[in-house]
Amino acid sequence: MEQRAAHRSGAVDKRRQILDAAVTVFARQGFHATRVSDIADEAGVAYGLVYHYFNSKDQVLNELFLERWSLLLAAIEEAERTPGSHREKLGAVAGFIFESYRHDPELMKVIIVEVTRAANSFGRTHLEEIRRAYEGIAKIVADGQAAGEFRSDVAPRFASQAFYGAVEQLLTEWIFDDVQVADSRFEEARNLLVTTICDGLEPR
Amino acid sequence: MEQRAAHRSGAVDKRRQILDAAVTVFARQGFHATRVSDIADEAGVAYGLVYHYFNSKDQVLNELFLERWSLLLAAIEEAERTPGSHREKLGAVAGFIFESYRHDPELMKVIIVEVTRAANSFGRTHLEEIRRAYEGIAKIVADGQAAGEFRSDVAPRFASQAFYGAVEQLLTEWIFDDVQVADSRFEEARNLLVTTICDGLEPR
DNA sequence: GCACCCTGATTGACGAGTCAATCAGGGTCA
DNA sequence: TGACCCTGATTGACTCGTCAATCAGGGTGC
Known part of the structure; x- marks a missing residue:
């Protein structure tokens, strides 16, 4: 039983190992510049094993993206449902995104640079999922308007x-800088966003 | 005389022809997916001629980027100098960017997708120039604060x-949509930006 | 006849994806 | 218990297409 579990989870671990290694090398070199062998090397695994678990290099990135983006979509829905002002709801969304970066900067870098902002490759492929996030945010704004909180x-x-563009641009600057971002910056960024955009959306 | 002019300008025209063709194919297929032969075909020119005028495929993109980005930097400086409220200055900057898209959507698409948002390739190469724009905008904001117009x-x-992130995100949506954007949209977008962001920056 | 424009076949590197072979563990039956 | 088989994990050399860049030569005007 335990043996079987060890066997199974051994397999699962290798898969995870490959995904994690892919994040690291994609973040370091970019998707196009990384060879599948780079992923395998980083994961400490044979070249062919990557193709045992994934159909293609593309699929590795797709999996990484979908894994995290689904969390963002869930967080947006959660923010919609949670009672409170609509300003707070937008703050929660921005907070989640910045928090995602704090938690795993490499993964967020890969997702933003290689998917979200890649209008010619993966951005097009995942347009639907990406737009679902925009629509969720738009819904919060619309509700806020209906409630008289926003103009x-x-x-x-x-x-x-x-x-969303403002959020992503702030993240992009951190990504470019490639230095450890001080914790206080995350809170600062979230407050700035909410302050500036929400005050700008207030009724006049 | 006319012959010589034709000769000289013939050469210059070919160069221009190649740059223009590059914009079209880069916009259609993305930089990575376009072969140098695609550029040559689109320009109606032999493969080798591209290498007569440019050292590499990269250099073609660099040239396109620098050509337009220098105009943006000039426009920002112009906005700084022109008398008027700081809100108007920011409006002028946003207006220039949207106007650039209206004037040549393909070129703007290439610049944004392949350079400005490409943190792993050309974005890194041109980081300095890109940041110069951010700094110009930041200077307008700082001046606005000093003048008491902004918080x-x-x-x-x-x-x-x-x-800037908000501006680029709006552009990106148009880029993704890939449809002709109605003229009224440009004015609308500029007003939205100025309204939302500048109102958000007003002193409380 | 020289200086430059222009041509496109050729080369050489590179990298994604394939595949045939090995290996490890676990189940089965006498 | 031990002999056997089966599944699927793992390996890495190899194939095969692609494409950037080169180069040798053919015009053309002055």
């Missing part, structure tokens, strides 16, 4: 884009 | 990132 002369979809 | 509890550099 109504700004299209929710536009506001959503501006909000 | 002072938001770091100019942060505000600049949020502002």
Whole structure:
């Protein structure tokens, strides 16, 4: 029983090992510049094993993206449902994204650089999932307008884009800098975002 | 005389022709997916001629980027100098960027997707030039704070990132959509940006 | 006849994906 | 208990297509 479990989980571990190694090398060299052998080397695993668990190099990235993006979508829905002001809801969304970066900067770098901002490759492939996030944010804005918390002369979809774009740009700067970001910065960034954008969305 | 002009300008034209063709194919297929022969075909020119005018495929993209980015930097400086409120200055910057997209969507797509947002390849190469733009915008914000037009509890550099990020995200949506954007949208987008961000930056 | 523009076949490197072979553990039956 | 088989994990050399970059030569105007 334990043997079987060890056997099974041994297999699962290798798969996970490959995914984790892929994050590291994708983050370091970028998707295009990494050879499948780089992933295998980083994972301490034979070249062919990558193809035992995945159909292609693309699929490795897809899996990494979907794994984390589904968490973001869940967090947005959670924020929608949680009672509180709509400003707080947007703050929760921004907070989750910054927190994701704090938790695993390499993974967030890969997702943003290789998927979210890659309009010619994976961004197109995952357009639907990506847009689901924008729509979730837009819904919070629309609800906030209905509740009179936000001005109504700004299209929710536009506001959503501006909000998300600002978040991602701040992350991108950290990504470019490639230095450890001090913890205080995360809180600061979240507050800045909420302050600036939400105050800008307040009724006049 | 006319012959010589034709000769000389013939050469210059070919160079230009190659650059223009590159914009089209880069926009259609992305930098990585376009072969140098694609550029030559689109330009109606022999493969080798591309290497007569450029050292590498990379250099073609670099040239396209620098050509346009220098215009943006000039526009930002121009906005700084032009008298008026700081809100108007930021509006001018956003207006210039949206106008650039209206004027040549393919070129802007290439620049944003392949350079500005490509943290692993050309974005890194041109980091300095890109940041010069952020700094220009930050300077406008800082001046606005000094003049009492903007609140002072938001770091100019942060505000600049949020502002630019919002602009680029709106552009990115248009890029993804890949449809002709109605003229009214440009004006709308510029107004939204200025309204939301600048109102958010107003003193409380 | 020289200086430059232009051509496109050729080369050489590179990397994704394949595949045939080995290995390890666990179940089965006498 | 031990002989046997089966499954699927693991390996890495190899194939095969692709593409950037080179190069040798053919025009053309001055």
